[in-house]
Amino acid sequence: MNEYKGVMVFAEQRxxxxxxxxxxxxxxxxxxxxxxxxxLSSVLLSHQMPEEVKELxxxxxxKVFLYTHPAFSSFDVLNYKHNITRLxxxxxxxxxxxxxxxxxxxxxxxxxxxxxxxxxxxxIGLDLDEDGNLVQVRPAFSGNIMAHIRTAxxxxxxxxxxxxxxxxxxxxxxxxxxxxxxxxxISSPLSIRRKEKSGVxxxxxxxxxxxxGRGLKKAADFSILAALAEALGGVVGSSRxxxxxxxxxxxxxxxxxxxxxxxxxxxACGISGSPQHLAGMRDSDxxxxxxxxxxxxxxxxxxYGIVGDLYDVVPRLADEIKKRHLT
Amino acid sequence: MKIIVPIKYVPDIGxxxxxxxxxxxxxTSAPGEINPFDLNALEEAVQTRDQIGGTIITITxxxxxxKSGLRDALSRGADEAFLLVDRVFSGADTLATSYTLAxxxxxxxxxxxxxxxxKTVDGDTGQVGPMIxxxxxxxxxxxxxxxxxxxxKKIKVVCDMEGDRYLIESDFPMLITVTKDINTPRLPxxxxxxxxxxxxxxxxTVAELSSIADQAxxxxxxxxxxxxxxxxxREDARMRKIFRxxxxxxxxxxxxxxxDEQILEAMR
Numbered sequence: 001m002n003e004y005k006g007v008m009v010f011a012e013q014r015x016x017x018x019x020x021x022x023x024x025x026x027x028x029x030x031x032x033x034x035x036x037x038x039x040l041s042s043v044l045l046s047h048q049m050p051e052e053v054k055e056l057x058x059x060x061x062x063k064v065f066l067y068t069h070p071a072f073s074s075f076d077v078l079n080y081k082h083n084i085t086r087l088x089x090x091x092x093x094x095x096x097x098x099x100x101x102x103x104x105x106x107x108x109x110x111x112x113x114x115x116x117x118x119x120x121x122x123x124i125g126l127d128l129d130e131d132g133n134l135v136q137v138r139p140a141f142s143g144n145i146m147a148h149i150r151t152a153x154x155x156x157x158x159x160x161x162x163x164x165x166x167x168x169x170x171x172x173x174x175x176x177x178x179x180x181x182x183x184x185x186i187s188s189p190l191s192i193r194r195k196e197k198s199g200v201x202x203x204x205x206x207x208x209x210x211x212x213g214r215g216l217k218k219a220a221d222f223s224i225l226a227a228l229a230e231a232l233g234g235v236v237g238s239s240r241x242x243x244x245x246x247x248x249x250x251x252x253x254x255x256x257x258x259x260x261x262x263x264x265x266x267x268a269c270g271i272s273g274s275p276q277h278l279a280g281m282r283d284s285d286x287x288x289x290x291x292x293x294x295x296x297x298x299x300x301x302x303x304y305g306i307v308g309d310l311y312d313v314v315p316r317l318a319d320e321i322k323k324r325h326l327t
Numbered sequence: 328m329k330i331i332v333p334i335k336y337v338p339d340i341g342x343x344x345x346x347x348x349x350x351x352x353x354x355t356s357a358p359g360e361i362n363p364f365d366l367n368a369l370e371e372a373v374q375t376r377d378q379i380g381g382t383i384i385t386i387t388x389x390x391x392x393x394k395s396g397l398r399d400a401l402s403r404g405a406d407e408a409f410l411l412v413d414r415v416f417s418g419a420d421t422l423a424t425s426y427t428l429a430x431x432x433x434x435x436x437x438x439x440x441x442x443x444x445x446k447t448v449d450g451d452t453g454q455v456g457p458m459i460x461x462x463x464x465x466x467x468x469x470x471x472x473x474x475x476x477x478x479x480k481k482i483k484v485v486c487d488m489e490g491d492r493y494l495i496e497s498d499f500p501m502l503i504t505v506t507k508d509i510n511t512p513r514l515p516x517x518x519x520x521x522x523x524x525x526x527x528x529x530x531x532t533v534a535e536l537s538s539i540a541d542q543a544x545x546x547x548x549x550x551x552x553x554x555x556x557x558x559x560x561r562e563d564a565r566m567r568k569i570f571r572x573x574x575x576x577x578x579x580x581x582x583x584x585x586x587d588e589q590i591l592e593a594m595r
Binding site: 294 | 490494554560
């Protein structure tokens with residue numbers, strides 16, 4: 001067991017661009033590696049060597065294991081797993097972190113089974129106990145509880161939620177090693193044919209979200225929210241009932257069965273605050289609630305509440321913000 | 328076509344009580360039901376079978392009460408149901424759970440497609456589906472929002488990856504996990520409910536799996552991860568500055584507050 005040493009981070013890329021979760025994992029990974037007095041490494045699989053690969057070092061990696069092959073331009077889970085598993089058997093890190101993105105949550109479980117080790121999903125906290133073992137903190141029961149989990153096998157693997165860990169400051173003077181590894185391909189029955197951009201918005205990335213709920217009287221009234229979102233440079237979100245009624249696309253849905261978001265500003269308009277909705281937005285930096293019902297649960301979670309009709313408040317707010325921007 | 332749908336019997340998450348004093352979940356406080364995400368998997372299986380023919384086998388690992396979840400699955404269109412129940416299976420993490428389910432699937436013999444829900448509402452990991460695929464050595468596609476084409480030998484699916492969509496083709500046997508967008512699960516009809524009440528649920532214990540599986544990999548013994556502590560967060564409460572009164576006044580107050588927080592500056 002003791003031969004396992006070091007912290008490793010899976011660096012995720014999409015279309016050759018490194019996903020920001022990778023830098024967040026390096027930030028947390030560096031902190032853990034320093035406390036353990038071990039190296040931080042990163043593994044990247046890509047079509048060709050992306051220019052950004054040095055960034056992994058600038059953000060904390062001591063070593064980057066790089067696999068380049070045309071086959072890695074798309075996410076073939078079997079070939080990703082095969083090469084990562086080989087690397088882990090060789091390098092033997094004691095901690096191995098993935099982003100809890102959809103890619104990470106599809107790949108991580110296969111790698112864990114192949115290595116016959118434990119995997120903790122969707123962590124929002126990572127710490128070390130007195131013996132230097134990883135303590136993994138994760139929400140369960142739809143966000144109603146926090147579980148503290150330990151892993152008895154090595155590597156201790158976890159997927160880590162996006163936008164929770166702090167990225168360390170970039171340091172372009174950091175020295176690290178880029179180690180090119182030979183890719184080994186296995187025959188895979190998966191053929192990934194075509195890629196299309198789905199929605200126009202990626203709500204999980206938005207800094208400002210203006211969301212509507214049952215307080216909206218008709219689908220067309222989303223335009224009122226859109227005007228405020230535009231004034232704030234944000235996007236429109238929705239609670240589940242309006243999506244179920246077909247008023248707005250599923251891509252806008254916020255809540256347990258929709259998107260989990262963590263914007264700088266979340267404006268909830270005419271949303272009462274069902275547990276299922278709160279589970280999707282409770283980690284927002286600042287929450288503003290606008291609702292006619294002062295007893296709505298959303299007010300408890302809000303930093304600022306406005307007891308009023310969204311049809312009066314939202315347009316005035318949009319006007320006022322536009323005005324102040326101009327001055 | 329033989330389709331397998333692993334499901335989980337979970338407490339109704341809207342009704343279950345959490346004790347923040349003692350950090351525990353009172354599982355007896357709410358009735359059980361099929362994990363809502365698994366209903367989408369079952370519905371997809373039913374639509375596929377109705378379209379191209381075949382058999383749907385639903386399988387769960389759980390306590391004896393999980394039998395009622397399987398009966399519900401039968402009333403919603405599954406053809407056969409298997410319950411894996413044994414003290415030895417209890418305390419399983421995702422690695423042991425997926426191993427146990429994969430072992431049972433292996434015992435069931437040749438199959439074409441396994442359909443899983445995206446995640447469960449209690450464990451909330453989304454790991455068991457891809458893990459089953461790895462144990463069985465078959466490909467998988469997670470987060471499938473649409474089945475484009477399905478034939479005797481091949482399946483073509485749309486996979487949703489946070490803003491990007493991929494069209495992925497695979498040979499059988501393979502496994503998919505489906506999102507809530509894929510369909511709207513139907514309700515069981517009354518007559519199907521009656522039929523399911525007397526339908527047979529096959530019970531398998533460790534004994535049935537012992538010839539093809541390693542007992543040491545079941546349950547808590549086979550689980551590398553363990554929950555050491557559970558914290559039930561107290562209800563979130565923030566500053567709760569509530570504005571009431573004339574619209575213009577409230578709008579002015581909220582903008583001042585946001586400027587103090589330097590939120591609006593950041594937007595400029």
